[in-house]
Amino acid sequence: MARKARLKTADAIFHIMCKSISEVDLYRDSEDKEKYLSLVKKYKKLFNVKIYGYCLMDNHAHLLVDANGADISKVMHGINFSYAMYFNKKYKREGHLFKDRFKSKIVDNDHYLKTVSLYIHNNPTDIAEYKDCPEKYSFSSLGIYVGKRRDLFNIVDYEFVMGFFGNDLDTAIKNYYSLVFGCDDEKLKEEFEFQDEKTEYRSGRNVLVRKFMSEDIIEFIASKMSISKILLNTKYSRKLVHAKALTIVLMRNLGNFKSSDISGMLGNITQARISKLNSIGIELIGSDEKYESIIEDFIRFYA
Structure with missing residues (x-):
């Protein structure tokens, strides 16, 4: 049976959940969770998306992602494919790690945004050690939200959500934390298990329009690297x-061009070569100081 097309829109906020196959934990230790968050940081930067919250449990992960004009499927494929490669290499295994594709729900209004944020941060209360203090769980962004922990990976844009809970940060923190414990209701859990998908949600956020011209990108790179x-x-x-x-x-990330389009623009190179070069480019941005801000530099110049 053909899979149902994923409902998505470039200016939506998504509640994402990823699960491992039933016989395998998605994360076996803290190192695995840290690796996953490092990949979230990498692809957040690469696609210029916003992360409003996260929680990594042993066999599944929740992310609250503002697509900010990006294709959410590309973002999540990059994160999960890279993590699966890491996981299989580390544990000397082969085959699938994730259960099907990631699941996603479009956040369709402010009330849903607030509720799903609280629900995600309630997850650690299922762990006996954190039942009464979920903010102490290291792999949830709740501690960052309530000022108990620094954002070591620098990935969480919590101000937008917290703005719905109070006119000043101290009030918002108190209100938010008290409401986290009200999100363990079974009906809420059913609601957030993705039985259906919501319609699109447009708020007053500024969203990056990814319709940059290929000529602008080529001119920018040529100038940046001093080539013709x-x-x-x-x-x-x-x-x-x-x-x-x-x-x-x-x-691919700012113009949303397909490989077939790019091929003709860059000397009719093959799609396999385009994929290889894309991987090289991602690695350069993540590892070379000369290029780590190249996406932000381009956006500032042309946006």
Whole structure:
């Protein structure tokens, strides 16, 4: 049977849940959870999305993600595929790790946004050690929300959600924390187990419109790396690997171009090569100080 098309829209906020297959825990130790959060940080930066909250349990994860104009499927595929590769290598296993695709629900109004945030942060109360103090659980963003822990991965944009709970931060923290414990109702749990998907939600948030022109991206990379724009159309050139790799990353993430489109723009390179170069570009942005802010630099220049 064909899978139902995922309901998504570029300016939506999504409640995401990922589960492992039944016989395998998604995270076996703290190192695994830290690795997953490092990947969330990497792809948050790469796609310029916003993370409003998270909670990683042993066999599943919750994320509250503002797509900010990005394709949520690309974001989650990048995170989960990279994590599965890490997990299988570490534990010397093969095969699927995640149960089907990730599940997603579009947050369709302010009330739902507040409630799902509280629900996500209520999850650690299922662990005996944290039943009365979920804010102490290291792999939930609740501690960050209520000022008990620093955001070590620098990934949580909590101010937007907290703004619904009080006119000042101290009031918001008190209100938020008291309400977390009211989200263990069974009816609420059923609601958040993704029986159906909501319609789209548009709020007053500023959303990044990802309709940048290929010519702008090519011109920016050529200027940034001091090369001729014409050279980017050269099919075979080892000297231009990094330039092409970064061009492809920007085209895929900020222009939403397909591989077939990019192929014609960069010397008719194969789709397999485009995928390889995209991986190289992502690695460059994550590891080379010269390029770590290249996406933000481009957005500031052209937005």
